[in-house]
Amino acid sequence: MELAIDVRDLKKSFGDFEALKGASFKVDENEVFGLIGPNGAGKTTTLRILGTLISPTSGVAEVFGHEVVKEADAVRRILSYLPEDAGAYQYLSGEEYLRFMAGFYASKKETVEEMVQAGRDISGLGDRLKDRVNGYSKGMKRRLLLARALMIKPKLAILDEPTSGLDVIQAYHVRGMIKDYAEGMGVTVLVSSHNMLEVEYLCNRVALINEGKIISEGTPEELKTRYNAVNLEQVFMEATQLG
Amino acid sequence: MGSFTSIVYKEIKELIRDPKILFGVVLLPLLLYPLMGQGLQIGQESVQTAIKGAKFSVYSDDAGNIAGILVQYITTNNTVTNIQASGLEDALVKFKDSDTVAMVYVPNGYSQNITNGLRGHVKIYGNLKNLNIAEASGVDVAGSLVSIYNYYYSLAIINQLMEVTGELGSAAVVHDPLSISYASIIKGNVIEVAPSQITSLIMSQSIMLPIMVMMMVIFAIQMAATSIALEKEQKTLETLMTLPVGRFTILGGKLAGSVVIAIAGSISYMIGFGYYTSSAFSFAPQFTSVDLTGAGIGIQPMGYLLLGIVMFVTLISALALAISLAVFADSVRSAQSLTGVLIVPLIIPAMILMFSDIEMLPPAVQWIMLAIPYTHTMLATKAAFLGNYWIIIRSIGYISVFTVIVLWIAAKIFSTERIITARFSSFSFRKRKLAPPR
């Protein structure tokens, strides 16, 4: 099986501040991998490096064998990145937004329309897709953005807190979308989340990150046994306190 | 559709759908120029009617016959209130409370002086209730009335003396042996109009033009800065930067989208300006009999074309500058306060050029002014009036070079991670750091 993500001793500084202090982890193809950790642990920083948005100060990050800095173009072609609390263009309609985004991955009109149709199905927004985005609720926007990220059938989807700020129903729907898609289409998914229930439900494997370092890695079951905990929440508390 | 065209297309769509942009860049110049023209016209006309209807008072402290003739002269054919009072102070109180703008005061001793071959003195008080031009002009009207009386009185005295001495000729010639008339040479053509009249017309233009250029550029800057900052604020830029498309394509596409709007802005600027010029000339009645365009003032088609190009490159440079600055802002509001700084180098040349000419400034100030690209835009507009096309071409050249440099810097910044991580108003950053540990 091919390695979807290979991160080795990744470091990143912002000025004097070291946000990542040598993080390493691997994600297999077709896996749903969760990155969990407290606020400011370095989750977004890690995902941004993998998403070719920022470059590491040192260390290596590879996506399907492509080095993210040197082969950024190759990585961008196979990856979909959903930023933390991202938005969509408020003066476009949901459908125009999907079509605009699909245009970057396909040149043939039919392929573009196929992607847009997939986006329609994933979002479940129906006729509301014809409305302008500035009339959407937070949950609707999130569903649109997730549909955008998944409709292109990327080899790797990086989702930074996909359900943050959503109510139980919207979050449930979004989680369902991710799980269906990952299983049905064979997409590798890397998510970060603060919701341990969600992580337990979605992820095959999990890495715990704290203060810029990976402190533990494994399946939810493995982690629970390792920390002698009943759920991931307890694992999280134990692990971050031991730090 | 290629990536570039789809970005341009999306950008235009967004800009057109933003009502602020449509109004500021396209509609405003179309409306503002004609409105300013109309405003000036209405202003001038209302001053004129106010002067015509100006009312005076007269108060004479001299009971003599000679003073009586002066008072009678002023009273005839004018709306005049003859103030009856016990003394000057009383008269001034009555004048103050009246609706007249000027009071002609003939002091005691006026008749006596003239009989003794001395000068008779007359004093005019102006009542400035609202401190406006119409009031001051009303006072001038009273003054000129006395001057006319003075002139004819003088002629009468000269006539008497000439009769006594038997001198030949007319009294008017003795009073003014010389007569003066003015003409102007503009671009080699002699036209029978006083230079001061032409310069006052050009002056009124040169106050309006810098204001207009300034407003256009400010709107363009706000437009571009908002477009980048909005992408950051709504976190759409991050998504855009992970798409399989080059950073230059993104920057180019954004710029090209703004350029299309800028072209629309330049065209509407030219249309509004053309309309304004025609209405500005129409309220200067002394010019209606003179063909100014034939004499070389007024803008020829070539001038319009070059002016359009100047406006266009100006807008592009402003867009590029705004984009480079907006990179450092993470919200629309912080982008607008950052680009607000750019308004300073715009206002200074505009203010200076409104009240003087670049050639009149000290050389050091001239150089500083010329280093600011927007000075050239303002100079070009004046040059278009006088047909100095080389100055316009120089402006186009300078602004273009400036634009290329700024674009290069913008592209450099855009291709680094700074566009994602730069946090000038690092509000979210501080908030996160201060969050208490759980």
Ligand SMILES: Nc1ncnc2c1ncn2[C@@H]1O[C@H](COP(=O)(O)OP(=O)(O)OP(=O)(O)O)[C@@H](O)[C@H]1O
């Ligand atoms: N552009 C930046 N400039 C300076 N510091 C930064 C920057 N981006 C992140 N940091 C710092 O790096 C650290 C890690 O940030 P990061 O956003 O990766 O955290 P996170 O794990 O995603 O947290 P959260 O759960 O709150 O989203 C934080 O202390 C943050 O303040």
Ligand SMILES: [Mg+2]
């Ligand atoms: Mg984060």
